[in-house]
Amino acid sequence: MSYNKLEKSLDNTTFLRIRKWYLLALLAIAFSIVFSQVLIQMHLNSQLNDSRVINVAGRQRAYSQKLVKDILLLDRTNLKKEKNLVLKNTKNTLDVWRISHKALQFGNDSMGIPKEDNKDILALLQKITPHHNAMINAAERIITLKTNATAEDTLSLRKNIDIILKNEKIFLEAMDAIVNKYDSISKTQLEKLKQKEHILVAFSLVILLLEILFIFRPLSIQIRNTITKLLKSKIESEENTLKIEQLYQEKERSLQELQELNFVIDNAALFASIKNNESVVFISKKFQELLGCNTQDLAKPLSEILTTNEGQQQYLKEVFKSNRKNIRNEEIKIRTKKEEDIWLDMSIIPLHKSSKQQSILILCSDITERIENQQKLELLTKQSFEDKILQRKLQASLIVEGQEEERKRIAKDIHDGIGQMLTALKFNIESINLENTDKTEEKIAYLKSLCTDLIKGVRTATFNLTPPELKDHGILPALQKMTVELSKLTGKNILFENKTEKNIRFSSLAETNIYRVAQEAINNAIKYADANYILLSINYNQNTLSVLIDDDGKGFDNSILNKTPQNNSEGGMGLFYMKERINYINGRLFINSTPGKGTRVTINYKPEKTTKQQP
Known part of the structure; x- marks a missing residue:
């Protein structure tokens, strides 16, 4: 069977028939879906209206009870202010009650209630209307009597209250009947909708069944037959393909050579073709201009045309001789006749012709600018690396000097404090005379006081060196302990605020550095800022720890933060150490200060790994 006949058979006998029946089936299903949706939407709108009506009907019962309550409260209220408030509430209740009753019968667009057309409900509404009107009229008379204080008639007031109470019970019972009737009507409509929906579902299922029987089953049979015919045609095509495959192979080889040559011409402006003995077959005009050669120079070997340097010429001769089979890429520096050094990205491509003669194709790109930029970049990189090394050496020397200063301070504190107290303890013990009881008791009491101060000094020194709370319990208890101890030792108001839940x-590295930076910030506020009030607050939110140290000290100019720290400036070195410690744990440190308005130090730390929470 020919291809045209097969195509005609597929188009006319299969496609058109399938398209017709498939469209009919889809239209039937779409019609059933649209029709069911229209019914559902109509029922939902009806249900929405019914719900509003039932809601209003239910509120009528509540408003009738509220009206009775307000009337009774109005009767018992004697104070003028309270009576006016109750009168206002009673009027509002009466207005809403009256409007809602009319809306149930005649509809109300603002309330979203349609006009009632059910005869049973209208009959019930008309039945309670006299009782409703009687209650409204009685309530209006009571309001009039209560409004006009001079004309108040107690007997008439009681009579109207009795009218309201008498009609209320009848009104409530009738409204119950109306609400029940609404509910019954809604259920009946819902049952009808269910029946219609079941019919539509059954109709859709029947359409799907017919589509399977009369469309998809014949289609599968037709496709199977078509595939069988196509397989036969494929076998015939493969036999024909084998016969012409040899013809295409030679053609493809020619096309490949042509494509390679076109690629060279289109993408390389610097190119040349030479024989095995380096004699030039062709060289592009742009290549000649770059090299500065003329027509007489083309008689020379290509290595002598490319460069005037003898060493480079010898290297190029070896490259051209050694390349016989594979493509070779070289980045070569040459010197032209203009005494200019240029860099070429050279691709050497051997060409094998059908005549068994071999030639070489040279493709070049001028990469002088790239090489020069690369050399400049390497120089700048080296210089930047050396600058960073020098900066690290300077920072390391400053850190070492700071550590030595810290050791000197610790040694001085121990010598001036603990050392002197130990010396005084020794002299006082040696000067005790057991025969002089009175002085002995006095010296023993002094020794006790001295021992207490000595223990306090040792605890202070060890606390400043390594607080045990930091290792055992973590950064939060350690900072809290530090604020308490420093507050006792200095007499300053040092407060701690914990905003974390756990x-x-x-x-250990992060906790130690954060602790030391917070300790340095508080010590700076005490020593240099002369602060009386210091607040340390901690918050942990979105996996980030924030530590804030606020003080009311004298502050400083923020411009000193950008200056290089000096050894003779403790404050400057302290800020330098704080920044280095926070940078070491990949945290962030912010220092904001205004002269005369205090200082705020903020430490933000976001751990790379998940933290552990302890109760």
């Missing part, structure tokens, strides 16, 4: 642990 004790959160970080790595």
Whole structure:
């Protein structure tokens, strides 16, 4: 069977028939879906209206009871202010009650209630209307009597209250009947909708069944037959393909050579073709201009045309001789006749012709600018690396000097404090005379006081060196302990505020550095800022720890933060150490200060790994 006949058979006998029946089936299903949706939407709108009506009907019962309550409250209220408030509420209740009753019968667009057309409900509404009107009229008379204080008639007031109470019970019972009737009507409509929906579902299922029987089953048979015919045609095509495959192979080889040559011409402006003995077959005009050669120079070997340097010429001769089979890429520096050094990205491509003669194709790109930029970049990189090394050496020397200063300070504190107290303790013990009881008791009491101060000094020194709370319990208890101890030792108001819900642990390195930076910030506020009030607050939110140290000291100019720290400036070195410690744990440090308005130090740390929470 020919291809045209097969195509005609597929188009006319299969496609058109399938398209017709498939469209009919889809239209039937779409019609059933649209029709069911229209019914559902109509029923939902009806249900929405019914719900509003039932809601209003239910509120009528509540408003009738509220009206009775307001009337009774109005009767018992004697104070003028309270009576006016009750009168206002009673009027509002009466207005809403009256409007809602009319809306149930005649509809109300603002309330979203349609006009009632059910005869049973209208009959019930008309039945309670006299009682409703009687209650409204009685309530209006009571309001009039209560409004006009001079003309108040107690007997008439009681009579109207009795009218309201007498009609209320009848009104409530009738409204119950109306609400029940609404509910019954809604259920009946819902049952009808269910029946219609079941019919539509059954109709859709029947359409799907017919589509399977009369469309998809014949289609599968037709496709199977078509595939069988196509397989036969494929076998015939493969036999024909084998016969012409040899013809295409030679053609493809020619096309490949042509494509390679076109690629060279289109993408390389610097190119040349030479024989095995380096004699030039062709060289592009742009290549000649770059090299500065003329027509007489083309008689020379290509290595002598490319460069005037003898060493480079010898290297190029070896490259051209050694390349016989594979493509070779070289980045070569040459010197032209203009005494200019240029860099070429050279591709050497051997060409094998059908005549068994071999030639070489040279493709070049001028990469002088790239090489020069690369050399400049390497120089700048080296210089930047050396600058960073020098900066690190300077920072390391400053850190070492700071550590030595810290050791000197610790040694001085121990010598001036603990050392002197130990010396005084020794001299006082040696000067005790057991025969002089009175002085002995006095010296023993002094020795006790001295021992207490000595223990306090040792605890202070060890606390400043390594607080045990930091290792055992974490950064939060350690900072809290530090504020308490420093407040006792200095007499300053040092407060601690914890805004975290649980004790959160970080790595030992992070906790130590955060603790030392916070300690340095508080010590700076005490020593240099002369602060009386210091607040340390901690918050942990979105996996980030924030530590804030606020003081009311004298502050400083923020411009000193950008200056290089000096050894003779403790404050400057302290800020330098704080920044280095926070940078070491990949945290962030912010220092904001205004002269005369205090200082705020903020430490933000976000751990890379998940932290552990302790109760």
